[in-house]
Amino acid sequence: MIKRSFFSLSQPRLAYDLLEPDLKEPESIPVPAILSVLLPEPIDNTKQALIKKGDAVKKGEKLKLYDDSTAYTTSPVAGTIKLFDSYSDDFGNIATFITIKADPTQVSEANTINLPPMDDIKLADQFLRKLPGAPPFEILANDEIKITTIVITGTDTDLLSTTNQFVSLKYMDEVKEGAKILKKLTQVPKFCITIPENLDTKVSFDTIEVLKISNTYPSTLPAMIMKDHLNTVMSAGQTPEDSGICFIRAEALVxxxxxxKTKKAVFDKVLTIISKNGTRHRIRATIGTPLSKIFARFNININEQDRIIIGGPMRGVATYTPHHPVLADMDTVIIQDRDIIPQLSDYPCVNCGKCIRICPANIPVNMLVRYLEVDQYENAADKFDLESCIDCGLCAYVCTARIPLHQYIRLGKHELLTLRADA
Amino acid sequence: MTSTKLTVSHAPFWHDGDSLFQMNLNIILALLPATIFGIIQFGAPALGVVALSISTAMFWEFAMNLISKKALTIGDLDSAVIGMIFGIMLPATSPWWFVVVGTFVAVVIGKMIFGGIGANPFNPALIGMAVLMLSWKVMFDFDAAYVNYDFGFTALAPLAALKFKGAAAIAGLFPWENLIMGKQVGAIGSTFGLGIILGGIYLILRGYIRWEICASFIIGILLTAFCFHQANPATYGGPLLHLFSGYTLLGAFFLSTENSSSPVNKIPMFLYGFFAGVMIILMRNIGAYSDGTVLAILLLNLVNPLLDAIRPKVLGKGANNA
Known part of the structure; x- marks a missing residue:
């Protein structure tokens, strides 16, 4: 954890971690006996599900719950469905997890994967949405969203993480190849790739424009990249797609x-595991592998009250189970020892102004939190710019009173959406 | 499956390690040079006043916590800071009841009834000060307070002398090097200018007070005093006399920078500090009080919410909706 420096007249600078100079192949984690995949659709008991316990599945087979479902997932191995049940994420969104018992004797592959012709993004969305790296095909295939620029992220959005940098440099040729395919699929005219500006490596991405990104947090967040490099200011409460810009992980292109190239579905996800003492392990695991298997491989012990962070320290998500599966959009897993988990407080804001100084979006956080604390979400959005927040988490990081500021803001945004949906 | 209970919460998962306790402890540290100097200069009575002031301020907060059945909050040292600032603004010869009444007003009326830390619209120590000044004006006659002391320098309170005799009569009595080294009569912690400045710079470097307020405050003082002095050098004192006497330096670094009663945005901070400085000189030169620091800063505290509505443009919004 980066602590406050002794002299802190200027705001603290949190720097992104840079990629190590020699890029070794990631260590492969063997396919475990039992895997789980997440399907972003709740179970509806009134309908007859298409899958049931005991069903045999092939590798790469598309799994969906009901005939009219648009959400789907693909099975990373051949085997049988052991169970499927409800899973709820940190905001209470319900999804379904499907546990599959791998059958190593079976090598049958789904009749592949009718590779979509290279000019039909809609078909690609039908089959390739769950590729490692989670390509945003749902957005690209949507006729109502006009994308004019695709930004490939070769930078990591959070501190400590180096997975995106690793993938974009180690597999540079495949990134370029993937970009060509994506260009054919989407016909989007402009492609950019983000690279840390102080990375000491020669990069050449042919026709893809290289954006050199500063290594100070939060300059790799989409809103900051748009502001600093694409001359587009993301309007409050909107997404990059609304401005015609779509962000895609380098790994998705790989x-x-x-x-x-292989005409087979791929399920190998590269991720970085950061253990309690800060050691990095770069691994390659099949999507659906429980994290506990990976921890066991590196003898990482998880004790009571430790925290497992999926993503980085500023923007990640804490999971409640060490058996959480590897997902297509999971780049980094950090294990935080319970002794270094910072305590938060229920103190009121003392108006010290540190959040104001550090907020990259110029939000009056000190006023905003006063409204959020008393559930005044509409006022918070109208008067104090709740929706301009770019979710960097710096306010809560520096708060002297240790108010969970960013937690309030996330809750506020969530409640605001609920309020508006109900209205 | 094992059932390890993990800690689950929302991002961010890091904190820079700062806390209110740290902040207040540092403010107390920064006040120490001026306070210790005052105790050496004015002897045991000064120590008694400061100790009583800190302890009673903390006691009042403790009592209010008990009465209002809230969690105990004295551990954050906020009322210790209030008590310390309040104590060093008193003459060393203040009687005990004076100190106790003052800290009661400061902590209970100035802070706790508004809801405790962070909710006070005015600087609590100044509320206590203002009530005492209006009720027992004679107690703040520093010349009378130290009548039994034998100092090795001009034993006249500079600002009172300036007020009642005019700048021409006291010319040469208060060279600024004497003032800054504490060779002047005043409150316990307000005489040793160098110590206050060092403490203030320490807090600025540590990021616990906002330099914009201090800098513009001093500019406000110097500029206004300079203008008055130029207009009529015989009546109005020079800028350095004003800067290094009375509560001016305490005001610049410790009083006007109190967190919850001062602005946080850039332009408002400059305006707030500057006008506080201007108001002080106006009160000294035109008003009835020899030192207007307390009332001037309280007045600016009142304007603070209006000033702080001047905000920078937010990312992703066309117009500044402040």
């Missing part, structure tokens, strides 16, 4: 290139 997966895309491999899929078209």
């Amino acid at each position: 997966s895309l290139a491999r899929t078209y």
